[in-house]
Amino acid sequence: MASMAQIKASNPVARDAAIGEIRALIGERLSTAGAVREQHGKGEAYHHSIPPDAVAFAESTEEVAAIVKICARHRLAVVPFGTGTSLEGHTAALHGGICIDLSRMNRILAVNAEDLDVRVQPGVTRKQLNDHLRDTGLFFPIDPGADASLGGMTATRASGTNAVRYGTMRENVLSLEVVLADGRVIRTARRARKSSAGYDLTRLFVGSEGTLGVITEVTLRLYGIPEASSVAMCSFATVKGAVDTTIATIQAGVPVARIELADGVQMGAIARYSKLDLAAVPTLWLEFHGTEASVAEQAGMVQAIAADNGGENFQWTTDAAERKRIWQARHDAAYAAKALRPGCQVWATDVCVPISRLADCIVETQKDLESTHLPAPIVGHVGDGNFHLSFVLDPTKPEEIAEANRINDRLVARALAMEGTCTGEHGVGYGKIDYLDDEHGDAVSVMRTLKKAIDPDNIMNPGKIVRV
């Protein structure tokens, strides 16, 4: 089952001493106000706030290092915070301690257009980066939905709709600057596009959720904005038809930039919310990047593949306004889900399976949902085998959370039985910590060994990923 938080208050003497020292360092940029602490103790999911003892708004790597050193001396927990858009309780201060808010470290430090890379501070958000890049002809493709900070996206190994073409944060981080648990500052790699010079520290910190150190700089890969884009949409009688279309598209080597799926429940919700004439059946959206000729050819190839797999009403366009209209329905998915039960919240699950098992996994899950009264539309990054149930629930009702947990437990077990993972892109936090043994077996002990070696006093975001 989804984990209960194992909460442990910080030592009050250590806490007060550390707060005094940090206040001497950064003055009023250390806050102990209730509202500020409350806001920093949760993300965007159902997890309630577990506030830190104080929030430090850091403005430089040196400040982060100094704060971590103070916390290390007092054995006080450190929880890094970006935009607070994570979904598995990553920012909950389970052991109290100091939250380091990195949102003021939001400078873009160097755009290297010829090298297609950029170095940013961790508080820069993905939209901020893309706005900044607009005149360069370059863009950063990873889009997890929320306008998350790039430090946070790195820490959770985020991905989203573009991953099928451009990869996840795993593939797109070139190098990191990290403050370790003892306050030392390291750089994990040079700016070369590839290297075989030792252990891949970059990838060790990507997805480490603040448990091994605080990310204070990120160097990212960039891409040329494609000359042309085309967008397509197509409906199917069955999920299997949509998934088979996806498989055939990828096998045919069509370099699809996005391929998104919604199930019938989700499509019905979108049609109602957006007042669109959409059939409540499984639907694919696709996006193609390339030259004018190439995006037309790609759309044509997929149209033929979709027809072979029962696709109907295939429409595609290169027109900017039309593209926006087609994508709007997909973008409305979360709002449409929420509108199914006004006043409720959406809690999104996140499994990922080999694509050959995806249709089965979704269909079995849909059967499971027949036994619950909670609405739970499905959207998926189908090219990667990744999908989300959006439970629309009342977070003040424990029985609804328990019901969502019950179904999620079964969903994770189903995904694991299909050689999948308990989280494709949201991360572990403490919400998924109890699934890791089932997923990784003895490999979890290696993760624990790494955590203990790099953070021997367990001060870095304790209680997340692995318990020690």
Add this chain to the structure above:
Amino acid sequence: MASMAQIKASNPVARDAAIGEIRALIGERLSTAGAVREQHGKGEAYHHSIPPDAVAFAESTEEVAAIVKICARHRLAVVPFGTGTSLEGHTAALHGGICIDLSRMNRILAVNAEDLDVRVQPGVTRKQLNDHLRDTGLFFPIDPGADASLGGMTATRASGTNAVRYGTMRENVLSLEVVLADGRVIRTARRARKSSAGYDLTRLFVGSEGTLGVITEVTLRLYGIPEASSVAMCSFATVKGAVDTTIATIQAGVPVARIELADGVQMGAIARYSKLDLAAVPTLWLEFHGTEASVAEQAGMVQAIAADNGGENFQWTTDAAERKRIWQARHDAAYAAKALRPGCQVWATDVCVPISRLADCIVETQKDLESTHLPAPIVGHVGDGNFHLSFVLDPTKPEEIAEANRINDRLVARALAMEGTCTGEHGVGYGKIDYLDDEHGDAVSVMRTLKKAIDPDNIMNPGKIVRV
């Protein structure tokens, strides 16, 4: 400077006891014959052989685990061995011990065509895999030149000519089975295409060169064989013209599959060796994958870009025989280099820099080469900023090795000053171990921490990557 091996013999009592126990386990598949030991103590570079005490030809994960357990009990070193084609002394038994030869673990365990992945034993070579896949319409793109084992390619984070499009082993390994230093067997990840479920153990073992465990299974990404390929070749008056063409090509989003550079010295050598009418000037080879229309369009776009950057004699073709003829010149590069001094060996350096610095790095290196009598043609995977000098030297002459070392030291220092790496794809072994401090600074201490945590008795390929 390139490192001297720090050799330490194994304890004879431990050695004899372990050999006895392993012989009881695998019988005549344990060899102590001088020729076998000698052959397993070196790779393909100038490094002389440093033989292990014995070579165990393992046939299963269980055998590898049992052998490692025996070695762990006797604190004897373990050196994994694939095809012996590594280039920085990776397989030298610096502390003696048992070499585990994995070449008999060469079964292809599962091809999942719909998921575009394959699970193999570590002794499967890349050509063997691609022969096996031929009828499936799929292929595995990573091509480091040698027909290396996939376990070895994983261990050294290999790449080669296709990396600019398809990535390196870092991007193409989905999951590993690994025997740890205490004989436990773990799987680093599920078969899902992406996951945020904990630390990225897969990437920790990719590039770990046997120092953290023995890789006993590899799950790899596959790709659809493109419908069409086109190949182009173009010469330039300057290295800068060739590199600028590469930069503009990548910025324009042309999804080039290969883009290779040879300098004038290398082209002169190829012309002489292959009796071809080739100008001794910087030359690019390119390959494009896609549909018939797309590969023609890509070649046309690059032709225009090359013309803007002083490219001459641009030729391109989709004809299979012509493609082979054009690539042959590139494939002859190593033989052509060797033919410059009959009886000598080629020793290849391997730096990688941000592509904006590549032309400068090559030109400064060429200037450096004016002061030596050693021929040293240059070839490069220019799309990644990675290039090799091929010193043609007599390995029996210490002064020639010293001269190559001197120039290589300067080359590495130059690459590091340009934010590059001391090795783009060959790895560290013991040949580059002394460069890591300059490259990574304090991050090397984190690598050492990881090594000590995962292999506390330092039995896994000791003396490679980091000394402990």
